[in-house]
Amino acid sequence: MENLQERKIDLSLLDPVIEEKKNIKGSLIPLLQAAQEIYGYLPEEVIKYIHEKTKVPLSRIYGVLTFYAQFYQTPRGKHIIRACRGTACHVRGAPKVITTIKEILNIEEDKSTPDMKFTFETVACFGACALSPVIMVDQNYFGNMNPRKVATVLKRYR
Secondary structure: OOOHHHOOOOHHHHHHHHHHHOOOOOOHHHHHHHHHHHHOOOOHHHHHHHHHHHOOOHHHHHHHHHHOOOOOOOOOOOEEEEEEOOHHHHHOOHHHHHHHHHHHHOOOOOEEOOOOOEEEEEEOOOOOHHHOOOEEEOOEEEOOOOHHHHHHHHHHOO
16 A cells, blocks of 8 residues: 555645635645645645745744634544543543554554554543444444454454
């Protein structure tokens, strides 16, 4: 599989989006969202390109990137796995679920597998406490999880 970190970034893909949004007040977040949609994350060269084309100060761009959890500055896996570590999930077995995910994927939290197929992260709460413990793969929720169920769910995405 192609190594995403070694891939050449085609900055021209951003030009139509920048042209559409550059003179609209308050358009930095939508512009960053569009750029992340194009590239899958926001590499440094994309951030600098946005700065050069829009004249938005780098400090402001980085301020937005670091404030909002939706923006990523490193490549992410094809499938994003999230596990809840909230109180209800914790008391109903989330630590074992989290450990199982780490063991199956052989990665730590906030890391991606070497083949870039999976990225694993934990979240404070999904707000689905009645189904605890809960994991999410991409946009799909799975409740009442245990180590055996985790293995079954992850097999679907291999």
